[in-house]
Amino acid sequence: MSPNEEDFALLAVAPVFSTTNVMRWLEHYRRLGFSVKPHDDNYGYASLDSVEIHVSHNPDHNPLTSAGCSFLNVADADAVYARWSLVSGGNNVKPIDTDYGMREGGHIDPDGNLLRYGSRS
DSSP states (O other): OOOOTTTOOOOOOOOEEEESOHHHHHHHHHHHTOEEEEEETTEEEEEETTEEEEEEEOTTOOTTTTOOEEEEEOSOHHHHHHHHTTSTTSEEEEEEEOTTSEEEEEEEOTTSOEEEEEEEO
């Protein structure tokens, strides 16, 4: 049976980040402005506007080998940087203009997961 092209659609994507402590991870993302919800002690969700990120407990999480990365398209990279720079516990990378027409910055959470973000210059 071949799929009906009208029914074949990708609707959303939600990266799953790794952490040694789901509740701590959720609290950090809450302070970034996300709505957070634990599923249990081993899994949780963070959402902000149309962005959803999942988190999974990994007792062997190592920021050097198991951290994740996601790119977020945002309306204003400088506004995101200003807001997220107020939150302790992570590292922020100030946005820069790229040669491909984007203004990009980043936020590294306490587990080493990277949220890269950018807006059109």
